Amino acid sequence: MVTARIRTDQPSRAAHEGIAVRVSLKDVAAHAGVSIKTVSNVVNNYQHVTPAMRERVQRSIDALGYRPNLAARHLRKGRTGIIALALPELGNPYFAELAASVIDAASEHDYIVLLDHTGGMREQELLVSQGFRARVIDGLILSPIELEAEDLRDRAQDVPLVLLGERDYDLPYDHIAIDNVAAARAAVRHLICLGRREVAFIGARRGRSEPAQLRVRGWREELTAAGLSADEGLVAATDGWGHADGALAMNHILDSGRRPDAVFAYNDPMAIGAMRVLHERGLRVPEDIAVVGFDDVIEGRFGAVTLTSVSPDKAAIGRLAVESVLARLNDRAPEPRRIWADYRLAERESTLGRPAAGKVTDV
Amino acid sequence: MVTARIRTDQPSRAAHEGIAVRVSLKDVAAHAGVSIKTVSNVVNNYQHVTPAMRERVQRSIDALGYRPNLAARHLRKGRTGIIALALPELGNPYFAELAASVIDAASEHDYIVLLDHTGGMREQELLVSQGFRARVIDGLILSPIELEAEDLRDRAQDVPLVLLGERDYDLPYDHIAIDNVAAARAAVRHLICLGRREVAFIGARRGRSEPAQLRVRGWREELTAAGLSADEGLVAATDGWGHADGALAMNHILDSGRRPDAVFAYNDPMAIGAMRVLHERGLRVPEDIAVVGFDDVIEGRFGAVTLTSVSPDKAAIGRLAVESVLARLNDRAPEPRRIWADYRLAERESTLGRPAAGKVTDV
DNA sequence: GACGGCATGTATAACGTTGTAAAACTTGAG
DNA sequence: CTCAAGTTTTACAACGTTATACATGCCGTC
The missing domain is CATH 1.10.260.40 (lambda repressor-like DNA-binding domains)
Structure with missing residues (x-):
């Protein structure tokens, strides 16, 4: 022909x-x-x-x-110019914003980002980590939820892997995260300083125990340090990490007859879901119950009650992740490192004495 | 060596x-x-x-x-198994959810998705459309904001292109969208049926005119059809499409002394930003001002006042986009088509007579 | 029992690029 | 002028795959 x-x-x-x-x-x-x-x-x-x-x-x-022709170049050089980013969920704005930051950081190094989402399911995470979903990549940035250390241990070392997020493995991979325990403690300390004494935690994961563990630990440590009881009856487990899960958890706590004066949520969507429930039940935020979230997503700044939240430096996380992957690619690979990104506590109406009035806060 | x-x-x-x-x-x-x-x-x-x-x-x-080895296969076959998806912003949850749906649809056909974002800037969109950002792709799905028809006209036809979203070009490419004019009319009609007479529009784009045009047109047509005046003084232009832009626009309208009894926003984040301003100014939603958004993002369902919104069938859009690209790839390429995806109006508290009570609505 | 036809397996040449080594030029010193 | 020591350019062989064309073996049939 x-x-x-x-x-x-x-x-x-x-x-x-x-x-x-x-x-x-x-x-x-x-x-x-x-x-x-x-x-x-x-x-x-x-x-x-x-x-x-x-x-x-x-x-x-x-x-x-x-x-x-990049295919030919790749075949010859063994490089694609593509790194993969695998996140649990894009629907969660935190991950969406993180993805944006990774894409930008990668583009500065002339790298392109292949995006995948795992739904936080071990099966998917496994496929991703072993390169079965994307096989044309130079490196992988993975934010695992359910994956176990053993799952990663016998991974073929073809492409460098950088881990993101709260999971805490003892494995020879770079890991970029904020200090979740310290951040959680800061959030809880803030609540305690406001005079709150019964702080609930929303979003311990049901089933497999690991995720949220660090934030629960921070919650527990800070309460204990303050001489308060870390009452496990105030810890609500959930199946997911969305708005609806937060709402369910909040309802669950209130239905159980408890009346905490503060809530610390695993993330912002859950905190917002919880606030919705509080609103429906006629409980005032922050007067009756103060709320703190985690991740500082944009929507937390525009509710009827703006949300106090732990604010990780997403841009830094994205940048560090990309740089770590590329460093390993280029053999400038030092010992596997744990890299701590910055965070701060963004204080807003959900933990203030008086709620809004005036202008849009803190945009 | x-x-x-x-x-x-x-x-x-x-x-x-x-x-x-x-x-x-x-x-x-x-x-x-x-x-x-x-x-x-x-x-x-x-x-x-x-x-x-x-x-x-x-x-x-x-x-x-x-x-x-996919590189070798690609070199030989001229296919990569990768399609690119270029969206304006990942921070906007609508696009994040859309991305998720495209990724899922692609994965059903054993395709992987390379994600890019353009910030809605013409320069970036141009680079993407000409394949300068990602050159290893079999097809491209692009959601343009500022790109002009002429920019696409002399595009090298190497990789098939499918367009997404509100822009309305007369070009030989498949285009997938909901009927924006009809959807906007439905939203405004809903407001009119509630007895509202002064309906503001938030989010006409400042500068280049095209984006939002269809939704503005729907707003105008429906008001006119109902015998009401489509008062251009109630159309607020903005620079972007985020929460903050919606807030600014709402402030602008109110500062001008107007007191509309309804607001139709270009998208949900803007609607939510507007609602925040209304809340700050002591105006009640929906009693004083009803609000309708567009895109039906999840956060609209969990505010203190849940948001009525035009709800496009995102899963369908993602699926159709992927199928169109792949069809063209496989030469089963019919005439360029305009494909209409479904939508519905999700009615919530922001347009009801009585605000919330009871349970979390409509999850 | 040779032969077409079919099912199965093989050798070889691409695909477009870059690394290696060697060839072909410069240049300048002796 | 020659030759050594550069500098610049070239030829060729990979990289791992698939398409093409061909070789083989096995039928059943005339």
Whole structure:
């Protein structure tokens, strides 16, 4: 069969007219009357090329509209220029914002991001970590939820892996996170300083125990340190981490007859779900119950009651994750590191004495 | 330099121990004592392979832990198995949810999604549409904001392009969207049926005119059809489409001395930003001012006042987009089509007579 | 029992790129 | 002028895969 490729005398014109033309180094070389490798040298900014030659070849490149074939380059070099980012859920705005920050950071290094989501399910996380979902990647940034250390232990080390988030493995991989225990303690301390004495925790994960563990621990430690009781009856387990889960958990606590004067939620959507329930039940935030969330997502700043939240430096996390992956790719790979990103506590109406009045706060 | 590849007598064992081993068809062929192509045939489920041979080769594949090299396959076949999805913003939960739906749909066809975001900036959209940001893709799904028709007209037709969203081009590309004019009219009609007479529109785009145009048009048409005046003084232009922009716009309208009895916002985040302002100014929703948003993002269901919103069928949009791209890839390419996705109006507290009481609504 | 036809397996040549090594030029010193 | 020591360019062989075309073996049939 005749190859379906279209060649014209004036490919540049053809290209301009929108006809598919694939131009290879070979074509450029022929056009410029030099060898393929010389063209390659020009394309790759090889040092020893005379300005005259560079000029001449560049002219042909422009004329033909040549663009390197990445598949071939990849096959040859073993690099794709793609890193994968696997997150539990895109629906959670925290992860969406994180994804944006990773994409931007990667793009600064001329890397492109392949995005995947696991739903926080071990099965999916396993597939991702072993590269079965995306097999064209130079590196992987994974934010695991259910994955166990053992799942990662016998992973083929083909592509470098960087872990994100709250899970705490003892494994030879870079891990980027904020200090969850300290951050949780800061949040709870803030509540205690407001005079709250019964602080509920919403969002311990039902079933497998690990996720949220660190934040629960922070909650427990801080209460204990303050001489208050860390009453496990005030810890509400949930199946997921969405608004609805927060609402369910809040209802559950209130239905059990408890009346905490503060709630610390695993994340913002859950805190907002909880606030909705409080509103429905006629409980005032923060007068009756103060609420603190985690992640500082944008929507927390625009509710009827704006939400106090632990605010991780998402931009830094994205940047650090990308840099870690690329460092390992380029063999500048030091010992596996635990990298702590910054965070702060963004205080808003949900923990203030007086609720809103005036202008939109803290945008 | 010696190639860094490690080969052992028992690669499977090595793989299990996490040592990087790259196994090619050649290795499998040697191991099974057959030709490379035969192994390839097995891998590709070629029809004419005896069960015995298939069995034997498969055994070698498993033993060596062979996995096809996608770069090579791509180079040979001209396909990557990757489609790109370029959205304006991931921070907007609508787009995040849409991304999730595209990823899922793609994964059903064994395709992987490369995600990019343009910030809604023409420059970025141009780069994306011409494939300068991602050059390893089989197809592109783009949700443009500022891009003009002319920008797409002289695009090289290398990879199929499918357009998403409100922009309305007369170009030979598939376009998937809901009927924005009709949806906007439905939203405004709903407000009118509630007895509202002064309906403001928030979110006409400042500067370049196109985006939001269809929704503004729907607003205008429906008001006119109802015999009401489509007062352009009630249309607030904004720079972006976030919560803060909605808040600014709402403030702007109120500061101008107008007191509309309803607000129709370009999207949910803007509607929520507007509601926050109304709350700060002591105006009640819906009693004083009813609010309708667009996109039906999850957070609209958990505010103190839940938000009525136009709810596009995001799953369908994602699915249709992926199917369109793949159809065009496989040459089953009919005439460029405009495909309408479903939508409905999700009615909630922000347009009800009486606000919440009872349970979390409509999750 | 040779022969067409079919099912099965194989050798080889691409795909477009870059690394290596060697060839072809410069240049400047003796 | 020659030759050594650069600098610049070239030829060629990979990278791992699949398409093509061909070789083989096995039927049943004339």
